[in-house]
Amino acid sequence: KSPETFLFFIMIPYTGEFLSMVGVVGLEVHAQIQSTSKLFSGSHVRFLAPPNSLVSHFDASLPGTLPVLNRRCVEAAVLTGLALNCTINRKSLFDRKHYFYADMPAGYQITQQRVPIAVNGMLVYSHFEGRRRNQVVTKSVKIKQIQLEQDSGKSLHDDEQSQTLIDLNRAGVGLMELVMEPEMCCGEEAAAAVRELQLILQALGTCQANMAEGQLRVDANVSVHRPGEPLGVRTEVKNINSVRHLAKAIDYEIQRQMEVLQSAGKVLNETRAFDSKSGNTIPMRDKEGLQDYRFMPEPNLPPLFVYESKASVPAGVDPAQVVVIDRLSAQLPELPSVKRTRLVETYGILQEHSFTLVNEDGLMDYFENVVQTTKAEPRKVIGWVIKELMGNLNSQNLKVSQSPISPCALAELINLAESGHISSSTAKQVFQEMWKAPEKTVGQIVKEQDLWMINDKEELQKICRRIVDSHPEEVNPNCIKALILASETFITQ
């Protein structure tokens, strides 16, 4: 649903008063840092492992243990901050956020509430509009801050036995919390922003950003108001497991709040959970009032300093031991937006195609490979890659790396079609045959099924005459002429 649809929905049945209500969405993203060990301890970071096997004494909050900050996590936060155009705070501080929950044995979480590592950034994203979804609209959302914090363990709710089982493997894993300003208006924008963020994090290698595996967790703060008026009461929506669910949850919540206000009700400042089965949000916490986290400075950690360049590292400190921003800037890889621009400029393909190439893991390399091997124009190759290749991969739920047709084979096929040895529709047929029998070469398949294009006029006429003669009652002289002409470009079998 585009932003316009919301206004449209409201206009139809309701009075003019509510004509201009719009949704306001702000996202809070928790990205699990891709590191070998945890944020403050040396235990392994891994998704699947026997319960409580990746837990150190510090992670279990045993008395007498102290946090020791992992340099890789700081570098990941700085890299992410640089990629999102943030200002990196040379000095940042750690705090304790207190609340009681069984999967957080310390009773507090070490986070960076007062002075986080990066502030004031911007995420530029695009989404498609228009009837045919091919008009690219570029938007941006301000990033308020990026902070380092600890993840909690996992709770497994066993309602039958009336108990909760706690696995602390995830407790202490490093997270980057990205707080965005409430500048988005609907589920589609939020989904597009999160997709772009996923691509950026994956390109940087700081987070694998797989929402289904919990590597990227998104909470949405949703409210509604009339533009120009103060912001409405917001609700927080949690328990969102995919980008599609994110869009659905936000759109449902905006709709729900508008309906509440229309029936002269009040929107409560509460936390709601998204139920993927029904597509609704359900209230999550009972009437407790706002949580008070009693923030206090973390007494066991001095301020974190990051340095501009090797020259600004103070004497007596080993430069290899500290985080130097220059060094990290030099390591920044090519970001998705730059990749897309480069593809459009180098190959003259459409913008929407550049999105598909960059979104799909490995597709850009595949495409560039084919272009280099074939004589055909990139614009022709892109059609093959996006329609034929992606069509087959999607229908069988395969990744680009699992494609039975290699870039060389596809290049060969395209060459044959370009040189006129086979027609374009034959080529598509051959493609499907190659998919089924990847061990055969293009040449073999064409030969086996006798798919060579017949260009000899005499031969074509002979074939046409044969067909016409066998169906005398349907003969029409004009048809014969048309048939001969047409047959010069069609396959004969």
Add this chain to the structure above:
Amino acid sequence: MFCKCAARASRALRPTHPRCGVLTLPALSDIGSASGTSWSRWTYKRESSNSAWNSKVPQIPTWEPVAENQLPPPTRVSPDLVDKLERLALVDFGSKEGVDCLEKAIRFADQLHDINTDGVEPMDSVLEDRELYLRDDMITEGECAEDLLQLAKHTVEEYFVAPPVFIFNAGNIPLPKREERSSMLKHSEF
């Protein structure tokens, strides 16, 4: 006994870092360990040091009580606030005496308002002059599930066990009711 000796034996205390005014004591090993070292050795060390006697500890008490009118109005802790604090911090104020004790403690801390802190940056860590040590990203711990699990009275198949938490509920560990609490306290030290 140890405190007096240490005070006499300490050398000049000077700030190590201009920005924080933190004073460092010379390493204890320089002076010699407190126990087992004779008095004569300490006096020798003291006389041999050339630094001026510059202790920041006042020689006579300088304590001045702060007048009531200089303090902000006293803070009253309402029963609602007591309930909220009990829930947030999982503490038990016990009774009226507990609340009175808290109010007196707040009053004592109110004296801080009397101090002029213009131009002084707040210190939030006594470690502010130290370089925060950054660890290499290597696996050095873990794989001690057995040791950790044996610390818990009740475990289920290598998981710790906690009371049930309804997903659509607060998630806070609920406080036992007042009657239960008093019987729990009977067995505690406080």
